[in-house]
Amino acid sequence: MPSAPFPLPDDHKQSAAPSHAPYESYVEHLLAVLGRHPERPAVATQDGTSVLAGRLRDSILQVAAGLTALGIRRGQTVTLLTGNRPEALAVRYAANLLGARVVFLSHGQATAVHAAILDSTGTALLVLDPELRTAAAALLRTTGVPLVRTLGPTGDNEDAFGGNLMKDAAHHRPRPLRGRAHPKDDWCIRHTGGTTGIPKGIRMAHGPYRDLLIRSAAALSPDERPRLLACTPLAHMAGILTDIALLAGGSVVMHDSFDPARVLAALSEERITDLWLLPALLYDLLDHPHLAETDTSTLRRIVYGGTPVASSRLAQAQAAFGPVLHGSYGQTEAGCITELLPGEHGRVRDAAEAAPHGSSRVSVGRPAAGVRIEIRDPAGHVLPTGATGEIHVRTPMMMSGYWRRPELTAEVLNDGWIRTGDIGHQDAEDYLYLVGRVQETVIVVGGHIYPADVEDVLFTHPGIAQCAVFGVPDGQGTEQLHVAVVPASAGQPVSLPHDVREFIIQRRGAMYTPTAVHLVDHIPLTGVGKPDKNRLREVLGLTGEAAGSGVRGTGVTSP
Incomplete structure (x- = not known):
């Protein structure tokens, strides 16, 4: 989910190089920046190796x-x-x-x-x-x-x-x-x-990528030299943040993978200013016993995104790290769509906790500079403010298309608008709220369920550290709702699965009753760090055509 991790100027339209001047890519700009102060450290590795800018x-x-x-x-x-x-x-x-x-x-x-x-x-x-x-x-x-x-x-x-x-x-x-x-x-x-x-x-x-990087780097104050910790793959958001940090005259500390203990140690020892995390990784930091003793005073930005975040966990993060959280919602196809700045977190968190039915839905913010958002129904009609539908966007960082898949490109990219496949709504102040994915909607007897709705509720349960909600076909044209939870404590009572079922029913209603609640040691993640629900189905033996049929009551399973 590439996004604009640092504040951008209001004018975020793609700029074109003058016709008389040769085009210069982001790499040429980067080479110029590295050459200005060649003796400064640019990249450091986990084993202590340092690479100077000139090198x-x-x-x-x-x-x-x-x-x-x-x-x-x-x-x-x-x-x-x-x-x-x-x-x-x-x-x-x-x-x-x-x-x-x-x-x-x-x-x-x-x-x-x-x-x-x-x-x-x-x-x-x-x-x-x-x-x-x-x-x-x-x-x-x-x-x-x-x-x-x-x-x-x-x-x-x-x-x-x-x-x-x-x-x-x-x-x-x-x-x-x-x-x-x-x-x-x-x-x-x-x-x-x-x-x-x-x-x-x-x-x-x-072109669009160069403009994003240059504008993001230029938006930082002249005396700010970011020091980024890249602890997730450089092939994704960490790589974009790396480019911006280096273009801004900053430096990058590289870890080969995310390890919460090593990350916390680096925050204080390396005087890190910037960090990118998916919510699941942010939760791992919040749950780690070393957090309380970690010096995080140099942190300026923790950019998070990729999946929805629960308000209860957001409140913990604010208490632990201070006003440094930057929410970002986007897609590779569209780039950054919305941003939630540090000063907005308290407002949207309070609004989420005051919502009915125990919902902990948190806004993903307002449109980033240069972005337009429309909420449309299945027929493509634009819906009024507050109505729920599929999110369509126009952004400065839209993809050129899918590689050698013109039919799919035409389905997703139409008349300059991207169909995100996400379901959501906007309020009167343009704050966007995500409900779920079109493809992840669980069709049960009685209606449609968005897994994120149930996950939001589960994150308010004091006995749950992490969770994932998904559907399993029942062989009759509908699906069964399954819930996987990681207990907040290894000593959770055996009654937790029953408590989870009742917790959901009381706050969402009988239609949301899960067929099974699986206690797991961890939620598996995809290669980009998002909950891997297909892997969960495999580990739990729920991948058959009618894998859920005959499974009733509360399941207690650990992969």
């Missing part, structure tokens, strides 16, 4: 020369299967400088999915992380990419992975290079985090 700049230019020597040209595809490493950044920037598009492979996807993406995107070069040798070897057995290179030494079998790209690049001089990208070229094809089938490829153009 990062030189590395980008050297890799660009190395890619050119390999035959990489504008319009080709460079695909990366890597972790959070400075070398991966250098390769991405170098490829974009040459006008090549970049594709990221998610660690959580199967080898067959990776192979299909490589084939679909016509990958000219596959770049592999030496720490992912097992996954890389499996992938190379199933696909025939023209060129393969690694980001570092792989031991005795280095030749099996095509050689070390960074070692070869070091032989080139870091000569200045004029970028070859055009504004409408793809800088990236970002694939959806789907857990079934082949993910959709979303084309993202250079």
Whole structure:
């Protein structure tokens, strides 16, 4: 869900380069910033390695020369299967400088999915992380990419992975290079985090992305130098935040994965100012025993989004971290749609807690600069304020379309508007409220249920730390409602499942009675950090055509 993580100026319309001037991509702007103060630290890694700004700049230019020597040209595809490493950044920037598009492979996807993406995107070069040798070897057995290179030494079998790209690049001089990208070229094809089938490829153009980064960096005060902790994959929001932080003259601390203890330690030891988290990861920080002793005084922004957040947990976060929370709602197809600034959190939280039926719905904020929102019915008619329907948007960061899927592009992108697939409504002050996803609606006897409605209620239960609500076909044309909960304490009484059922019924009504309540140790997440409800169904044995039939009462299961 790419978004605008820092405050943006009111004028957020895409700017066009003057016709007499050559187009400069975001990479050229970044190279200029890195060259102004080459001795300042730019990137630090979890093991304590530090990369100076001048060294990062030189590395980008050297890799660009190395890619050119390999035959990489504008319009080709460079695909990366890597972790959070400075070398991966250098390769991405170098490829974009040459006008090549970049594709990221998610660690959580199967080898067959990776192979299909490589084939679909016509990958000219596959770049592999030496720490992912097992996954890389499996992938190379199933696909025939023209060129393969690694980001570092792989031991005795280095030749099996095509050689070390960074070692070869070091032989080139870091000569200045004029970028070859055009504004409408793809800088990236970002694939959806789907857990079934082949993910959709979303084309993202250079021009809008450059404008987003430059405007976001410029919106910071001149003396502010953000220090970002990137503890989620650089292929997603952490990568966008990294670009903005570096363009603003700041620095980035990279962790190879999210670990709440390590994140809390880094907040104080590394004097972190900026952090991006999905709500589930924010909850992990709030529940960690080290939080109370962690110095978070340098934090300026915790940007959260990706899934709805519960008001009770939002209140905990405000108490723990102070007025630094920045809510963001968006989609890869549309970019940032709405923002909820720190000063607005108290208002929307209080409104949510005062809502009837024990709802804890929290607004995702108001339209970001340059964004228009319409709520429409299934026939496409615009609905009045307060009515619930599908959210349609126009934004400065809209995708160019789905990669090689014109029919799907026409379904989602029509007349300059994106169909988000999200259900919601706006109030009289333009605050947007999400109800659920069109595709996740659970059709039960008596009506339609949006899982987010039930999850909102569950998060107000004192015995629940995390939860996920999903439907399972019953073989009769309707579905059964299933609830998975992580108890707030390992010593929760056995009566918790029964309590959960009654809690839902009292606050939502009999139609919302779950067929089963599953006690689980954790909620599995997709590769991009969202609750993986398909995985939950698999682990709980609920994936058959009529997997829910015959299951009655309260189930107590742990994956």
